[in-house]
Amino acid sequence: MHKEEKTSRKTFHSRLNRMVEKLERDIAEGVYSVGDLLPSETALAELFKMGPRSVRKGIDLLVERGMVVKERRVGAKVVKAPELEQVTLVIACYATVVHDFALEPLIADFQALHPSIRVKTILVNTDHYHMFTQMLDSGVIDAVTLNQDTFQDFAVRDKLSLLEPLPDHLPGVYRFLTDVFSVGGRRYVQPVTFSPLILCYNKAHFRENGLLEPDSTWTWSDMIKNARQLTRSDSYGLYFDPLSINIWPALLLQSGVKFERDADGRFEVGPDGKFMECMRYYREIVSDPSMFPPFWNDREIDYIQMFKEGHISMTLVGYSTLTRLGGSGLDYDISPLPFIRHPLTNAVSIGVGVNEQSRQKEAVRTFMEYLRSPRAQRLISTHSLSIPVHKEVADEIRPDDGLRPSRYNLFKEIMPSFRVQQDLNLANWQLRQISGPLQLYLTGQIGDTALCERLARALS
Structure with a gap:
């Protein structure tokens, strides 16, 4: 028997068994009650991607098991519900x-x-x-x-x-x-579900400081400028986890960074490239005490709790994280992720x-x-507050339900900006390899050249 024939037979039996098992479970669980008709052979053929003869064979198996009877010009009628083991x-x-x-x-x-x-x-x-x-x-x-x-x-x-x-x-x-x-x-x-990275901000803080709220035109420079104006003795204008694998790659995506291999198959990471330009800018942000907490390197700090308590004015999060803000009574809203060169965001x-x-x-x-x-x-x-993948359900969501921020539905408008980490030409495990050397760099323990050398070794 040819390999193609074996594969075809295996696929046939798999689909036949699936159809029989599915119908048997549906009958047992009351989807089809005693006296109900099963869907037509044409409908079952479409549902299970099978031919009419195969569907009839499956129904014959249910007849043999005493669950249905065939009635001429009527169809297959359920006569007995099996007891399924849990x-x-x-x-x-x-x-x-x-x-x-x-x-x-x-x-x-x-x-x-x-x-x-x-x-x-x-x-x-x-x-x-x-x-x-x-x-x-x-x-x-x-x-x-x-x-x-x-x-x-x-x-x-x-x-x-x-x-x-x-x-x-x-x-x-x-x-x-x-x-x-x-x-x-x-x-x-x-x-x-899916969840793009966005800017989350405290509306009351913006009002109290006479500042306009963020919008889709905001760059990272706009965010930095406003963060400095929002910072007070007991609160900071901006805080997020700098080592989050969902945040710093977004900066690279916006800057058009793509990791390339050289002739020897090693990744080229030079101090004069776009990657290091982004990382120098990133380090300036997270090491600026006029807007960003100096204790960020303590990974035990719960920045979402700090945001809820009003100690942070802006943060970068995914939609799924917004769930933690539900019921807090916080007057907050969201905006598209600020951009550098291109208005793109990381979506998971x-x-x-x-x-x-x-x-x-x-x-x-x-x-x-x-x-x-x-x-x-x-x-x-x-x-x-995660976004359902079913479009009809997502379209039903109303941001005035008391659970969501007023701009919750902006995800519908920014879908063309969604990108994934693989657009950087690196696998997920390679991006995680960057986190260790990056932490040393952001905390000032190593410089540009050392970071490039460590990344070249780690990625290759």
């Missing part, structure tokens, strides 16, 4: 998705709809790529949450075989989100991938279909 899905997650996804209410709602499926989560705080690949490879998890940066680590380190390829069609989902989770025309992750999407080895694939697919459903996407927007 299955447990184990999903490895970033610890942050508890807030980003509104994970707890999502799981509770899903399990109410699908009582035969229990969802167990394993939260991971650090070294996501290493932990996720280990758990996938060992088979201890059925699914995993990935942002596009960690997904790219899977791609460049040849670990995509751990993930099951997914159908290309994502009805209702923003189209630009498909590409960030695809390689070679195949998609491996289903996006759930988070989704779910399926373990190729999972024995609960149909249950995982049921959970993933739920996550992209309008019901789940509305639940995410109700309990968090």
Whole structure:
């Protein structure tokens, strides 16, 4: 038998089994009750991407199991609901998705709809790529949450075989989100939320100082000028985590930086290039005590809490982080990220991938279909400020709901400015390699030449 024939048969049996398992679970969970008709053969063929003969074979299997009967000129009618054993899905997650996804209410709602499926989560705080690949490879998890940066680590380190390829069609989902989770025309992750980097500011502080609020014309120079005017004895005009892998790369993206290899395959990082020009500018900002706290190097400092308490006037965050400001009573708003040369911003999407080895694939697919459903996407927007990937749901959001800042919907206008870290020609793990030498540079422990030398070694 030819390899192509084996692949074709494997695909056929996979789709047939999926159809039968899905219909069986839907009957068991009351999607189709006793007396209901199943969808037509034509509708099932379209839904499961199968031919009419294959669909009839699947229905015949349900007939053999006593769940449906065929009635001439009527269709397949449900006559008995099977009792399904409860299955447990184990999903490895970033610890942050508890807030980003509104994970707890999502799981509770899903399990109410699908009582035969229990969802167990394993939260991971650090070294996501290493932990996720280990758990996938060992088979201890059925699914995993990935942002596009960690997904790219899977791609460049040849670990995509751990993930099951997914159908290309994502009805209702923003189209630009498909590409960030695809390689070679195949998609491996289903996006759930996305979050661009923005400027968040205290409106009361601007009013009290007679300053105009930020807008889309703001450059980094405008931000610096206003930050100095906002700084007081008990508060600073600007504060963010300088080592955040979501912030300093945005400065490089706006400046048109692309890391290139030389003839020997080493990355060229010279003291006279755009990269160092950006880093010198960046160092000036975070080392300026007239606007930026001198204690920023203490990574334990909670700058979001400081912003809530009025000790910071402006900060740089993603939409998902805004969730922490809910219920604070703070009079704040948001604006597009200030720019240098080009008005671009870093955008992060988070989704779910399926373990190729999972024995609960149909249950995982049921959970993933739920996550992209309008019901789940509305639940995410109700309990968090992350942006739903379902366009219809995102269009429904009204910023006057008492939960969101008045300019929440600006994400719709700045979508053309969205970029990802891979546009710098570096993988996520290489960007993380920069953080160590960058910290030494920003704190004045090494100079330009030493930083370039350390980065050349780290990146190569």
